[in-house]
Amino acid sequence: MKIYQSHPWPSTVEEATTIQETLRNQVIITDQLDEPIQYVAGVDMGFLEDGKMCRAAVAVLSFPDLKVVETSLAYRPTSFPYIPGFLSFREIPAILDALEKIQTIPNIILCDGQGTAHPRRFGIACHLGIIIDIPTIGVAKSWLIGNHAELPESKGSWQPLIHKNETIGAVLRTRTGVKPLYISSGHRISLTTAIDYVLRCTPKYRLPETTRIADKLASDR
DNA sequence: GCGACAG
DNA sequence: ATCTTGTCGC
Numbered sequence: 001m002k003i004y005q006s007h008p009w010p011s012t013v014e015e016a017t018t019i020q021e022t023l024r025n026q027v028i029i030t031d032q033l034d035e036p037i038q039y040v041a042g043v044d045m046g047f048l049e050d051g052k053m054c055r056a057a058v059a060v061l062s063f064p065d066l067k068v069v070e071t072s073l074a075y076r077p078t079s080f081p082y083i084p085g086f087l088s089f090r091e092i093p094a095i096l097d098a099l100e101k102i103q104t105i106p107n108i109i110l111c112d113g114q115g116t117a118h119p120r121r122f123g124i125a126c127h128l129g130i131i132i133d134i135p136t137i138g139v140a141k142s143w144l145i146g147n148h149a150e151l152p153e154s155k156g157s158w159q160p161l162i163h164k165n166e167t168i169g170a171v172l173r174t175r176t177g178v179k180p181l182y183i184s185s186g187h188r189i190s191l192t193t194a195i196d197y198v199l200r201c202t203p204k205y206r207l208p209e210t211t212r213i214a215d216k217l218a219s220d221r
Numbered sequence: 222g223c224g225a226c227a228g
Numbered sequence: 229a230t231c232t233t234g235t236c237g238c
Contacts, residue, residue, distance in 0.1 A: 047230070082227090083226090084226035087227055113228065114227050118227080138227085142226095142228090144227045145226085177238090219230090
């Protein structure tokens with residue numbers, strides 16, 4: 001797919017913060033999907049050479065049967081350090097390279113990391129969604145910010161993630177008795193719809209099939 | 222000032 | 229993210 005020019009990439013957290021605070025106003029957290037959903041994609045990153053180089057992976061699966069239809073990899077020197085709250089600046093450049101090689105444009109992309117469940121409501125899922133204008137969902141394996149009520153052990157149960165009196169996402173049990181996932185809107189999708197699609201992409205394991213495939217591509221050798 | 226901190 | 233074997237439990 002064709003990726004149009006994105007904003008210049010920052011070299012300091014000050015510049016990065018300004019970009020987040022500017023682009024956050026463009027995030028859409030209501031459903032604006034292109035239905036029917038035929039393809040869902042997962043994106044993930046892996047690092048090599050002591051973190052000097054990064055490898056982005058994209059896996060496009062058919063929906064709802066979740067069969068792999070296309071994958072791509074892209075390598076690039078790591079250009080930004082890992083700083084909590086600024087993950088997107090480290091990972092998105094390579095992800096864009098990998099997405100550019102994809103022929104099948106996905107209707108929804110599940111990102112590894114938070115969406116609006118972020119200190120400035122602009123996690124990697126929001127950032128990627130804004131740049132490519134495709135619906136995105138934040139699917140994080142661990143907590144970044146917010147509080148929530150106790151979560152039942154059964155698959156499918158969820159609780160809103162709250163921060164400063166605002167619902168910023170949800171803690172979702174994708175498998176009975178296993179650590180929950182942190183779900184939030186990335187762009188052009190509501191929280192409840194995001195939860196619905198995440199569950200529909202997670203038939204057996206804790207992680208959605210999209211993420212599992214992308215994970216494997218990004219870290220295998 | 223102290224602690225927390227996606228991948 | 230990454231370094232790493234066997235092992236407990238469904």
